[in-house]
Amino acid sequence: MKKHTPHIDKNETVIHIKNLQKSFGNNHVLRGIDLDVYKGENVVVLGRSGTGKSVLIKIIAGLLMPDAGHVEVLQQEIEHISLQELRALRLHIGFSFQNSALYDSMTIYENLQFPLVRNMRNLSRSDIDKAIYDVLEAVGLLQTKDQRPSELSGGQRKRIGIARTLILKPDIMLYDEPTAGLDPITSMEINNLINEVQENFHTSSIIITHDLTCAKTTGDRIAVLLDGTFTAQGTFEEVFAQADERIQSFYDYNFINGK
């Protein structure tokens, strides 16, 4: 069970998805997804590799278009939005990529400065310095500011990736496999950071993962993606109390393998 859940406002829906469908040729990946994410909530989308978790969050971020269904993000309908509105909406959505997507040729400071300068006009040098200081402090890595990504550990790079996403103060955070490739202790540090971000930056988040410890630690609610739809939704305990064999085998496999 998640240790502490900050205030979740069930009167405010930040993501509303109804009967979302997406195929690539004959590959029917999403076959009718329904999902609501409330303000301040962490929703974990749990599913095996290739089930369409990344496709789902790419649609939410406006990087892929749905074939059918309704997707509303921060009260804007993705399927009817203009390119200009989409660009403005994307500034409110932080996409934390699996590989952290940092520029190796830049220092950590420059990596963090990049999205600020590109997306926000008229910032003074001291505004930029303060924004970078604040996010580095939030992820506990002030000391790395003059280093390059290649000099950092995998866990530190993930933290900087999250800091780079946070610097634009998004309302929604989308985490794509935040613990992939990390050892259990570093994974737990990232899970704790995701919860700190939720609490301190008041973000609503979707965390996609197949790591059950990550799901259990960060998720206020879990949605299990199986065969293109959400087979189960609820707290971690509610979801895994279900008799569905496919959900049980997911659980058994993860825990037998020490995750």
Ligand SMILES: Nc1ncnc2c1ncn2[C@@H]1O[C@H](COP(=O)(O)OP(=O)(O)OP(=O)(O)O)[C@@H](O)[C@H]1O
């Ligand atoms: N742009 C694309 N063109 C064609 N097929 C795609 C595209 N993007 C995703 N797919 C297909 O959609 C399916 C779901 O992919 P997705 O990346 O969402 O899986 P996932 O659940 O995130 O898995 P993983 O944990 O391995 O990243 C896969 O079969 C993939 O090949």
